[in-house]
Amino acid sequence: MTETEQLDEEVAIEAATEVLPLDAWHRAKGGRMVEFAGYWMPIQYEGIMAEHLWVREHAGLFDVSHMGQLTLSGDKVAEALETLVPGDISALKPGRMRYSLLLDEDGGILDDLMITNEGDQYGIVVNGAVKWEDIGHLRESLPDDITLNHNEDYGLLALQGPKAVTALTRLVPEAVGLVFMQAMRATWNGHAIAISRSGYTGEDGFEISLPNEVLNAFSDALCAMDEVKPIGLGARDSLRLEAGLPLYGHDLDPTIDPVEGDLAFAISKRRREEGGFPGAARILGHLADGSPRKRVGLLVDGKMPVREGAKLFDGNTEIGVVTSGGFAPSVGAPIAMGYVPTGLSEPGTAIAAEVRGKRVACTVAAMPFVPHNYVRKTGA
Structure with a gap:
């Protein structure tokens, strides 16, 4: 391969990789950018080990805007979702969240995701690497009278660590009332945002969904605080590994069912009794007899x-x-x-x-x- 051909190939690869709304912000902060899930994302700023330990002791800000933020609305949304996932979505109260699994017809895991009852609709956060496949699967599988929106004009930040609540409540005081797996709507500088007390590091923390146009200002406001530093993908991976949390596409895929994946907790009691989710025979058999x-x-x-x-x-x-x-x-x-x-x-x-x-x-x-x-x- 000539130098020109190599350069052309590198340009083609970069052109095929999308940028996050905060791309320039990450680069200005010294983020070392790598391709992940079809996006350029920061793998580290100061160093993976230092960033990892900072999150364990203080608070780290992660950009997870590559993930898919979906909303479902319409009649009997919860019941429709239960034909695709093994969780008891109908019992989910407004402002509550549930970890669940999108299953194929044989019970294999197509994705792991978070489902939130937002009162007038259900919010779903799916993994960035498979979000387009998830959207296609949902649109094909759900009734026509259910509306699915992909909220591409919103970014997603994760503020994680023991000082996360101290930092976030300076900007959004009412977030202090949330506990793990609860969510709320709020406003910041006149913009509608959504906050959940959740994350994928094993630490206390929050995920904040907000319009792309205010991501820079919100991130700057957090990182101006002594407790908060920007943290890259490398530390997010080591943190979730220490927390025993699986990463889709690595620890989970369609060849693995929830029991094999050590995720039987995501199969709600009522669903175990009633079945009615994809691959129920295989999964309930593994629950009863072992996988x-x-x-x-x-x-x-x-x-x-x-x-x-x-x-x-x-x-x-x-x-x-x-x-x-x-x-x-x-x-x-x-x-x-x-x-x-x-x-x-x-x-x-x-x-x-x-x-x-x-x-x-x-x-x-x-x-x-x-x-x-x-x-x-x-x-x-």
Whole structure:
């Protein structure tokens, strides 16, 4: 390939990658930009380890505007959603959220998502890498009288860490009344915004949806505070790994059902009794009799990280694969997630991973690796 051809290819790749509304803001803050889920996104600013530890102790601002923000409205929206997900959406009260799973006809996971009862409609946040597939699936599967809107004119920020509530309530005082998995509407400088006490780091925090035109000003207002720094994708990944939270497209995909993915909690009691969701026979069978494999945590001996794709062994028998892995700054050691036969999924089970042709000893561990710090009681 000539230099000109290489340059043309690089230009074509960049042209095919979208930019976030805050792209210039990230670059001005020193963000190192990489391609992720079809967007240029900051992987780090000061360094992944420093940013990770900052979030554990203070508050970090993440730009997650690549994710899809959808709203559904119309008659019997909750009942229609229950034909696609295994959660009890009908029981979701206004201002409450639920983690759920979009399932294919065999019970495989098409995406994991958040559903919020917003009173006059239901809000759904889906993963950026598959949001267009999700939108197509929803439009094809839901009744014609249900309206689906993709809110592309809104961005999404995640403010995470023990000082998040201190910082956010300087701008939106009423957010202090929220607890984990609650949401509200508010205004900031005359603009309608939506806030939920949620996130994907295991720490207390909030996700804030707001119009693209005020993202810069809101982000500047937060990062002007001593408690808050911008944080990149690298620390978001290490934080969610320590929290034992799966990443779609890595730890979850259509070949995996909720029981195998260690997400049985997302199957509500009523749905377990009544069924009626895609793949119910397979999933309820796995709940009753056990699944053939299970997502587990792994503590890794030594200092060598075990990355996604590493094969797992019991003796000389290949038994599974690592789906996420890396160094865990708060643990001070490498950790991983992967799939193993259910008979080898008990914490304390000794197995091995293959890294560069060598076996590395691992121990199955309970997750999360670092305790969650969600605020579940009224107040902060």
